Amino acid sequence: MTENLSEALTLLLIEDDDGDAFLVEELLRQAMAPPKIFRARSLREALSKLTSEIQCVLVDLSLPDASRLEALEAVLELAPHTAVLVLTGLRDTHVGTAAVQAGAQDYLVKQDVDARLLARSIRYAMERKRADLAQLRLMQAELTAKENARLQSGLLPVKLLRTDAIEYTTRYLPGSGGTLAGDFLDTVQTPDGAVHVVVGDVCGHGPDEAALGVALRIAWRTLVLAGQTGDTLLRTLDALLRAERKAPEIFTTLCMATIAPDLRHARMRVVGHPPPVLLRDGTVDVVPGAPSGPPLGIFAEAEWPAIEVPLGEEWSMMLYTDGLIEGAVGERQQLLGVDGLVNLIREHGGIDLDRLLDDVGTLSDDLAVVLMSRRRR
Known part of the structure; x- marks a missing residue:
């Protein structure tokens, strides 16, 4: 396996289907450094488990208490600095694209997932999140510098x-x-x-x-x-x-x-x-x-x-x-x-x-x- 998780991570898997959740957990156990996985079967349960130690969230968009992008929006609001990877069904790839546009780092079609693809997607999602946050900090620093320049001209x-x-x-x-x-x-x-x-x-x-x-x-x-x-x-x-x-x-x-x-x-x-x-x-x-x-x-x-x-x-x-x-x-x-x-x-x-x-x-x-x-x- 050329793509793998080289460091132990802490993940939150939001998935109501036991079979799909078992598949994801089994695939992640094949990683070089298997991650610590918390499981939530609903959005409500997920929000109680979404703590600062969670480094990446895998969220299914078909939950019993959230439809379409509601779960994603709730996760992004509660954990804006955490990488989010969306899981979709084969017929919902357009929803996955919409999820990325809404703020997710990537999406995966459940039927196409294997251990290598899953590990790589998680790692890439975290790197994209780091890059997004770095870009945001840079933009904020530039805005602050411009504001400081205006204020300093008054001082x-x-x-x-x-x-x-x-x-x-x-x-x-x-x-x-x-x-x-x-x-x-x-x-x-x-x-x-x-x-x-x-x-x-x-x-x-x-x-x-x-x-x-x-x-x-x-x-x-x-x-x-x-x-x-x-x-x-x-x-x-x-x-x-x-x-x-x-x-x-x-x-x-x-x-x-x-x-x-x-x-x-x-x-x-x-x-x-x-x-x-x-x-x-x-x-x-x-x-x-x-x-x-x-x-x-x-x-x-x-x-x-x-x-x-x-x-x-x-x-x-x-x-x-x-x-x-x-x-x-x-x-x-x-x-x-x-x-x-x-x-x-x-x-x-x-x-x-x-x-x-x-x-x-x-x-x-x-x-x-x-x-x-x-x-x-």
């Missing part, structure tokens, strides 16, 4: 920055899982010359969180262009978050800064977010007094006092999400943390994003970073 807008006195760099990286999250960033320069920047993080991962991040980012930009800043802006974002989130436990942290038109000082609000890093006169430190208030979506009457930050003539300021400080560094793969981030920048002698991310290595969470620098003229 990463084109900056509205007119001045060339500021060097502007961003990074946006997914975590090790590759799932898009709700990290977002934006930069807007208003007609008065002030530069507004935000970096935020919606808790959780997935398209819902990413969509919420897009909504918050667009709302922030709209409010800034409309002249809204400070607590008024944050309370509006808080109301939007509460209206749009899928669950009451979802919150958002963010850091936003308004750099004055003279580019020598900034006003910040750190909303339950990691503190920004500042490099001034060769000194690296974090913004003192951060955070200035709790995350959005936690307390209904929260306040976020402004933090006044002198910048001077030459400076660099980095806003980031917690994916950066939760990265693992060193041989022991310890979490970087805020203090570790500051020490790493000191070792580098400045803020070099590419070098910094190389040292951090694999990210466990998404990462959004905005680095703004002003050089002495």
